[in-house]
Each structure stands twice: as C-alpha cells, then as structure tokens.
Amino acid sequence: VMAQRTDSGIATVLAIGVFIAVVATWVFISPAVIRSAWMTERGEVYALAGEGEHVVYGQAVRSLNDSMAKDFKGFLAEAESIGQGPLGNASLSQWMRSRIEATWLWIGLLVYRLHVLIGWLVPGIPLALVAYLDGHYIREIRKFSFVAQSPIRHKLGIRVMWVALVGLSCWLLMPIPLPALIAPVLTVSLSYSLWLWVSNLQKRL
Numbered sequence: 001v002m003a004q005r006t007d008s009g010i011a012t013v014l015a016i017g018v019f020i021a022v023v024a025t026w027v028f029i030s031p032a033v034i035r036s037a038w039m040t041e042r043g044e045v046y047a048l049a050g051e052g053e054h055v056v057y058g059q060a061v062r063s064l065n066d067s068m069a070k071d072f073k074g075f076l077a078e079a080e081s082i083g084q085g086p087l088g089n090a091s092l093s094q095w096m097r098s099r100i101e102a103t104w105l106w107i108g109l110l111v112y113r114l115h116v117l118i119g120w121l122v123p124g125i126p127l128a129l130v131a132y133l134d135g136h137y138i139r140e141i142r143k144f145s146f147v148a149q150s151p152i153r154h155k156l157g158i159r160v161m162w163v164a165l166v167g168l169s170c171w172l173l174m175p176i177p178l179p180a181l182i183a184p185v186l187t188v189s190l191s192y193s194l195w196l197w198v199s200n201l202q203k204r205l
Helices: 002-028 031-049 052-067 071-080 090-145 152-173 182-199
Strands: none
Touching: 002 090, 002 152, 031 052, 031 090, 052 071, 052 090, 052 152, 071 090, 090 182, 152 182
C-alpha cells in the first residue's frame, strides 16, 4: 500500500512538473525554434523513410488545416486588433501573435510526430502482440515446473513500461529537435516491458 501511495505521489508531482514546464516553454519559446525542430526532424525521417516522409508531412498539414486553420486565423485577427487604434498596445499584440504562431507550429510538430509514431506502430503492434503471447506461454510453462516467478523482474517490467511511456510523452511534447529513432526504440521498449510483466506474473493469477 505504501509503495502504491509513493508511486501515486511521484506520478502527481511529475504531472504537475510537466504542466509547469509546458506552460513556461509556451510563454518564452520562439516560433523559429519550433520551426527549426520540425525541419530537422523532417530531414531525419526522410533519411529513414525516403519519399514516404512527404506523405506523413502532408497528412499532418492537412489535419491542421482541416481542423484548426480557420480558428487560428481568427485568433491572429484578434491579436492584431489589440495593437490598433490610439489605445492599442503594439508590444502586447506582437507577443500574442508570436504565441499564436508558436502554438500553431507546436501543435503541427505534435501532429507530425503522431503520424510518425503511427508509421512505426505498423510493425510495433505485431511485435507487442508477439511479446505478450511469448510471455504468456512462458508463464504457462512455468506453472508446471519448479521455476519460481521473479517479482523483481515483474516490477522491472512495470518500471520499464512507465519510463517508456514518459519518454514517449516527452518526445511528443518537447518542441526541440529530437532523434527520429526515438519512436522505434520506445516501441521496442514497451514490447520488452510487456514481455517482462506478463512472463513474471504470479502463477496463481
């Protein structure tokens, strides 16, 4: 029970910390930094996928234009109106336009990475299924043998899964250039953690 409370407390603190970091980054980050991150990652994905990268980029841009372009144009118009007139605040208007552009680019980078992740899930989902089935049958075999299940490995599987999920969330959210191979590495890590967790479940479950 104490361990569960500790894990819950750590997760809460981590979530609050991530929220504060995201808000602080949004307030200060330059749109050029996010644009540079997007272009850098496009180059890395193109090196791996070739012409398929253009399909991924096109899908991400279409998703943005279909769902948010009209709203963001309205936001920009409102921000520009703040700087107009005798009582207008030009510096505030410029800052708001910059934040709107940064938000658009950040969401675009997030959507792009989601499309890249979906591409890696095509081989990743079968890999996870194979890992689960292999772990399940290893556990079934151990039921009829004198091999003890390892609670340490079982807990390690849970820890690796949490680390992989946190890493995946950070990769999706961080508006800086990150290696394109992070997605497949995290996919393999999740499959491995699933295998560790299933293969070391208690025999009586």
